[in-house]
Amino acid sequence: MARKRRRRKSTADTVVRQVPEDSSMTSRKRARARADRRPAERRSGSAPLLRLEEVTKTYQMGEVEVGALQGVSLEIGKGEMVSIMGPSGSGKSTLMNIIGCLDVPTSGSYFLDERDVGALSDNRLADIRGRQIGFVFQTYNLLPRMSARANVELPLTYTSGRGRRRRAQEALERVGLADRASHKPTELSGGQQQRVGIARALVKEPAIMLADEPTGNLDSRSSEEIMDVLKSLNRDQRLTVIIVTHEEDIAAQTDRVISMLDGKVVRDGRTSRQSR
Ligand SMILES: Nc1ncnc2c1ncn2[C@@H]1O[C@H](COP(=O)(O)OP(=O)(O)OP(=O)(O)O)[C@@H](O)[C@H]1O
Numbered sequence: 291m292a293r294k295r296r297r298r299k300s301t302a303d304t305v306v307r308q309v310p311e312d313s314s315m316t317s318r319k320r321a322r323a324r325a326d327r328r329p330a331e332r333r334s335g336s337a338p339l340l341r342l343e344e345v346t347k348t349y350q351m352g353e354v355e356v357g358a359l360q361g362v363s364l365e366i367g368k369g370e371m372v373s374i375m376g377p378s379g380s381g382k383s384t385l386m387n388i389i390g391c392l393d394v395p396t397s398g399s400y401f402l403d404e405r406d407v408g409a410l411s412d413n414r415l416a417d418i419r420g421r422q423i424g425f426v427f428q429t430y431n432l433l434p435r436m437s438a439r440a441n442v443e444l445p446l447t448y449t450s451g452r453g454r455r456r457r458a459q460e461a462l463e464r465v466g467l468a469d470r471a472s473h474k475p476t477e478l479s480g481g482q483q484q485r486v487g488i489a490r491a492l493v494k495e496p497a498i499m500l501a502d503e504p505t506g507n508l509d510s511r512s513s514e515e516i517m518d519v520l521k522s523l524n525r526d527q528r529l530t531v532i533i534v535t536h537e538e539d540i541a542a543q544t545d546r547v548i549s550m551l552d553g554k555v556v557r558d559g560r561t562s563r564q565s566r
């Protein structure tokens with residue numbers, strides 16, 4: 291059963307094909323050849339939290355193929371705070387969807403905690419997504435008729451009622467909104483709604499927080515509030531934070547900026563942020 295699934299999602303095969311064809315190569319030699327293409331500093335160090343190898347994503351639109359990602363290789367370590375920039379259509383959200391296990395690569399590999407995500411069944415993918423990833427959206431995506439606390443409780447479907455309330459309240463405290471728990475979204479400012487969105491992403495204690503333009507709908511003061519919350523979660527809890535943004539001053543507050551163009555990474559460098 292497991293073997294059947296692995297063959298159906300053939301990313302593992304695809305990677306093997308990318309190593310120069312040599313029929314005399316054993317699978318161990320091929321694995322070593324793949325490992326040798328990783329950046330030198332990683333070969334001896336500890337494993338990164340996530341690693342993409344030559345990831346492509348192609349959408350079929352009728353007759354036309356759209357190459358949303360065209361060979362993206364990158365590594366992100368635990369506790370990094372990274373921003374992803376690039377013009378509209380450059381593949382930022384597609385990349386976030388793959389990192390967040392909402393989608394799998396067309397070819398190439400994605401390893402999360404050393405696990406080959408492309409080889410997992412849809413159920414396992416959903417399970418990893420639920421436990422490891424917190425999503426924050428530009429438009430908050432809160433349910434309007436529910437209180438802030440009820441919104442934050444939503445991901446805790448399998449937790450008992452009292453435990454759910456306690457954990458939601460704690461998550462709201464961590465974003466500085468303990469006193470707004472019973473407010474509905476319409477009774478909160480944009481920045482406060484986004485903080486509820488962050489609390490909802492936090493409530494399951496994920497390893498990675500993915501935020502696709504979290505400040506895109508906010509004025510500069512509220513954006514600052516949101517960045518302060520994300521930076522403190524990153525600093526105090528070593529939460530890995532990945533933010534898509536169009537704003538240079540938001541990107542400058544992260545440790546590292548990955549720039550995309552036409553489905554490729556065109557720049558990947560450290561910022562001068564000196565906060566740690
Ligand atoms: N589900 C889909 N079906 C078909 N094409 C898609 C799909 N999702 C994205 N694309 C295409 O893939 C490319 C990359 O899209 P993506 O949403 O990743 O860009 P983006 O960098 O997030 O842009 P923006 O800044 O506008 O949000 C675009 O050309 C887009 O039209």
Ligand SMILES: [Mg+2]
Binds near residue numbers: 382383384502
């Ligand atoms: Mg996008």
